[in-house]
Amino acid sequence: MTTTPPITLQDVRDAAAQLKGIVHRTPVLRSRTLDALVGAQVFLKCENFQRVGAFKFRGAYNAASRLSPEQLARGVAAYSSGNHAQAVALAARELGSSAVILMPEDTPESKREATAGYGAEIVTYDRYTGDRAALGNAMAAERGLTLIPPYEHPHVIAGQGTAALELTEDVGALDALVVPVGGGGLIAGSATVAKGLLEGVRVIGVEPEAGDDTKRSLEAGERVSVPVPRSIADGQAIQTPGELTFSVNRRLVDGIALVTDAQIRDAMRLAFERLKMVVEPSGASGLAALLAGRIDWAGETPARIGVILSGGNIDTGRFAELCAT
Template identity: 40%
Template structure:
């Protein structure tokens, strides 16, 4: 008997009718042109709680007995499942406790508490938080709501697949992120049981590739550590149920690098005006970096969540501008006399660069006497513009050192 059936997913869809949003499947001209495919973005980053997790959490909790509901629920999560469980439990008047890794983004912690849950911070990863979840459940009698390795959770996540088919019945390829595998499992069953010809692909961070490693070894694999900006999929060991489903239904599992994920986040902000977290951006990263051999296909990529820490957004934007040649920071030494700084700025003005910040320091220990160290950050057009600025400064006898 199948772990999860298409009928289970259809039943979950009915339960979620007035709870989870039917998120838009948005055709992207920009990413279609960039990839040579027809790209559709499944906007689960605009879902309630900011991710797809409300689907599986609500379906699971709605199927609990009255006795189980009375004792409350507990879940371990890096953040998105936490919010899904917290909201689902609150809607049913059930007490919820969430165990989150110590390094979970502050935005996700605050949001989880805002949905009515008690939060316990424990461990450095999801797996360590999971151990505390089990201890808490044993002590209090609360029911564990698994993040991914559960038939009801998998069925809830699978409703995304049904929605994709409703909007684009002739979809060729569907791509989802993989953490523990609940999302990919549910979507794969919904799609393959409806149309076996649809290609289903999962994407992991190369720094947290537990499912890819499991598929390679032919059995559940455990990673010693994970370190990725895609915190929503930072899982050391996939579920045995999800591994079984993925092994049967999924065509390919691929991985993407951290810089590729960061660039996809930046592109989604700049070109699609969408805020997407690292886990959700892995799917676009895989397509744009040719990790999947597809061309001329109708492709749905699931942007699984949008709960990204604002400090991370700021870092990604800054790094992206530098890599694109749109910002540069350098230092040089000037003679410590009136007019030296004015002359430097006048030279920079000729290059049509915009000064973002400037620091003039004559007291730094490494600064020669009668000199001043000047550090400038400039807003530039591209790499060619930066090279022109460097050439002009050199022609005017400025010795510069690029900092980034």
Template identity: 40%
Template sequence: MLTLSDVHAAREAVDEVARQTPLEHSNTFSEQTNAEIHLKLENLQRTGSFKIRGAANRIAQLTDAETEAGVVTASAGNHAQGVALAAERAGVDAKIVMPQYAPVSKVDATKSYGARVVLHGADYDAAQTRAHEIEREESRTYVHAFDDEFVMAGQGTIGLEIAEAIPRVDTVVVPIGGGGLISGVATALKGELDDVRVVGVQASGADSAARSLSKGRRTATTGVDTIADGIAVSEVGERTFPVIRERVDEVVTVSDEEIALALTLLLERSKTLVEGAGAVALAAVRERAFDYDDGEVIVPTLCGGNIDLNQLTTVVMRGLVQMGRYLRIRTELKDRPGALEGLIELISTNDVNIYAIRHDRTSRDIAVNAADVVLDLETRDEDHGAALVAALEEHGYDVEVLV
């Protein structure tokens, strides 16, 4: 099983490629939670996520023959970029197999770090199958995203940095996908500190580790579905699971709505951009998914910041809905002059801003002399939105809240 010595041994290789990321105290989230919150900003890491740490350590272990043959892996995102840059820094040829429909931004980023990208298949499983074919055909070394002890040890250097920066930390909260990150971090923290708790967090739509712990054996999640694509893994690793079972104190889950809210608050209040997986640790703290005392020193690990801009728009909107600051309603108007103006005037009177209006006279679901209206509205909070709906209904409007 992975040891503290393995993590320490990884440090030199990791430090040659990765940077030591900041650990910043957050007044905002400390006030919101009544705890002492320090954010581990791994979203500021080279390539935008922690993955480069494990990749750098794995590639550093290659023999001369393996270095000559090169490496291969499959990934649709962060691992691809981590392997690409680590290999480029070590002078090792890297092939990365990515699904054909991987975001162009991630494909371009992986290429920019020096790797040769092979687009294959409709999803990650197809890409991984092709990567293993290349492994056999070209005698390349396959760099696993999480289920490799050298990769786990590299990720564990985050734990060493936390222990050195805040030796009095009470709880460190870590995302779990396949388990490589938390295995390394828990090994480092439990080895360095006498009394520290490690809490793992999964998205509720990708909760293999939580299921596995409850059943006492590795258990896959069918139908993985979450906005936290960086941890959208169907089954925790064969090598990582025993480490999690022995060294992680608790594993909890958070919903996509809670993830979206945490991501939006990080962006608005801390000016910190993370991806869905990068927000789950803070989401668990904010939602008290696990118990903690007032004043407890807690470090949520923000593991990555590589979010597609189209997805960012969607997630932020969901976050605003959770905060009660975005409201979409439908109502019906008499199709006569001034009807829409009257509705807009009433909304304005209630200090609500209008993002968009869709006005439809042709819907078969309404009377011939009526118009269907959908409005996207900016409100201050849930109470403000509820007050608007009440005012509209008081004036005779039949209101349906859509989001």
């Protein structure tokens, strides 16, 4: 018996149509220095230039824009460490709705301020003792809000996949696509596109060493939980892959590479010094894996590699602190 996949390439194409004129078509940058360091042609999809500073706006708007007028009138809710929070807050504002966001107490102040700046109400919790999904669902139910989860939603996943769709439209064939992994929504959408359009492409996810839940889960063939990750890559501090995202990723993702905080810092520095870009730790993890040689290509390095730089939300103080370490 065949199981229908939760999202298809057509779902991503439908999301692209829904998002046209709403999201930025972010640039793809090249660097001869980077190509020489990696030994391949590298194509960087710069979602740090997306609205709210991260790819998350794609999925949040795709999901929110499909709600009924009644649901939008009541308002939306979300739980997030920062980028999804900002994305849902902005999507709600664009659609004439309101948003209540559950955020960890230790969320970087810049992300909290940006979320509030889009008009959202913020409720905080302790990420090390609280279950954000349970708290978020309870809050939404109590207030009569529609919850837009950060990755466990087909419209969210399809929206995230539009970044990879744009990349393939702009650069053509790729031998490999490297994608940061948190809850798995970005790589699930990206893998759906890559495997649907590019012959023989390898899709590689990248996680911080401290939060290797997806790697362990893929190896075990079922979802595995890890202790709350403590990494500078706060956007990837996930304990367990999403059920929906894992159902996609276990079929389509070819492997997971792990990177250290030090390797992420090196990638952030290179992006700043050579490419003149600010990339947050989670956004730089894919680039870090390439630069540090952490991806097992099982032979020769692919000739053409796409990398999604997933976000750039970091304040100047924190950026300077990390890059100076």
